[in-house]
Amino acid sequence: MGVGRRLGNLLGSAGVLAAVASIAFGLPAVDRAIPAGRPVPAGEPYEIGGGVTLVPPAGALLDVTKSRPGPDRGTALFLIGAVRCAVVAAPFTGTLEEAAARLRDKITATRGYQVTGREADVRTQSGLVGRQGGYTAPGRGGRYAVYLAGPVVVEVTISGTDLELRDVLRTIEESITTIARTGTPSPARAGP
Amino acid sequence: MSADTAVRPAPATGRRVPVHLPAFWLLLVLLAAGAAKVTLLLHGLFARYPAATVTAVALFALYAVPFWLFVTALDYLEREPPLLLAAAFAWGALVATAAAIPGATAAHNLVAKLTSPRYAAAWGSAVVGPTVEEVLKALGIVVIVLVARAQVNSVLDGVVYGALVGLGFQVVENIVYAVNAVALAGNGDRVGPVVATFFLRGFLAGLWSHALFGALAGAGIGYAVISARRRRSTRIAVAALALCGAWLCHFVWNSPVLVDGVGWGPYGVLLVLLLKGVPPLVGILLLVRVAREREADYYAAHLAELDDPEISTEGERRALSVGKLRSDARQYAYTSAGLRAGHAVRRLQRAQARLAVELSRAHDCADAGCADAACTEGAQGCRSPWVDRWRAEVLDQRARLRVLGHPEAVPPQPRPRDWRRWAGPAAGALALLLAWAAIRALGGS
Incomplete structure (x- = not known):
């Protein structure tokens, strides 16, 4: 093989490497350079997905990269300072107790996370019934709540340090009481 | 394309390991890096859902076997070197998936940031999936060409390598999807969601998935490689057109259009799956048939000359x-x-x-x-x-x-009217119906 063809092979290889690297590392770098938080209109219901809505906490930013409203399910992540409030709506056919147990399992599946105290019954302004509890983690703590809204379960997890939570917990709890279900979920799909 | 340019036989001496080529070492390094990343990913899934992960790996590994046999049998006359076929499959399974995971996530995020979460939820998969994945898979075929250009000597060879890159990608992606379905179900380490995913992604979506898209992109690259008498711009345009075709097929399949089954319930969803999947499948199979006939004519002519x-x-x-x-x-x-x-x-x-x-x-x-x-x-x-x-x-x-x-x-x-002519299509339709019934029975949607 001549030097010219070997050089061509080297250039081609470099091109492939550059293309793979730009996808594997370049795109994430561009993504990190653009902030994900977007302000949400104050006092207006935000559609989580699956027909579930919530009025976001005052001053909250919506993390658009972690929020995916869909016809049958959805997620939304609100950022209130350093406190994160994640809301997940998904189809569910079990009881409220089963839904609460499932959320507890999800929380404690993360190493170092422990559920604390007893759960309390809660109710939203629209009449959805649910359970609420607390959890701790190294350097962090939080609350969780779970509601049944017809065939949809709504899971809420709030996390932050004690100091951060103390300032905004009341605002977030008020926001959670606005959870309501307004629509009918439609079937999901499959794709490559 | 004349018969003269349809095939360019590989020299008998072209099967040595090309250690003198930079592309060979690039392939080795990227395969090693991809293997490390995919192993870590599977290890993480196994740690949380061991039974589901093992089941998913076993089911989709078995699923790949008939695909592999079918694809490699396409080029019966001039079989490709097994190591090169394995390298193509490994590129899809290890390199393309390892790079697609962070790349597609970032691209999804960028779509959400530049548009809205609602648009990203609806169209993110349709736009990002083909853009990131088809490019990564096509790069695998390019690397095969760089490593063993002499072995890519017909459009059909491009189809074979492209399909195998796509198959590798499809297998690993399906394993991850299957275990994610277990996590989403939230009922612990159960294999039910894995089996449902196997039927859904393996049968209802599997026939017109990555292997098919990769085959189309590979056909274009194969043409670009062997058509030495054509202008460089023409060869590049054909390869780009084939890649765009693969992108379009993938886009249509991922798009949310008619996703609710035109209001006819599950049967409507099945109909839409067929409407989105069958035309590319038939089109690409016709392309493969033409490519295979051209290659067969070329080699048969040498036998006939005797x-x-x-x-x-x-x-x-x-x-x-x-x-x-x-x-x-x-x-x-x-x-x-x-x-x-x-x-x-x-x-x-x-x-x-x-x-x-x-x-x-x-x-x-x-x-x-x-x-x-x-x-x-x-x-x-x-x-x-x-x-x-x-x-x-x-x-x-x-x-x-x-x-x-x-x-x-x-x-x-x-x-005349031999019933066996219809046995293949009938078996395919029956398999689709059985897969659909199985998914319904397992509670999938």
């Missing part, structure tokens, strides 16, 4: 080019002259195929003034020892068949 019915008859050359006809010829020999005749036909077909390839190489070698180390100049022009070896094998099997009373390896004459 004008020796002991080497090959016209019927045998026709049967040699189509998998079903080859199989029918073996079956016909088995039913009319016994098992040994069936085996002899199989060996005759293989020997004829190898002889055809060696004849084409010797022909190319003669064009180059017998400069290839694998052929020598003799009284009858350029001669490869492999031509003599396979000619002897053909004659040996012919003699065996003659003794068994079945001298010609041809399929039986087709009967």
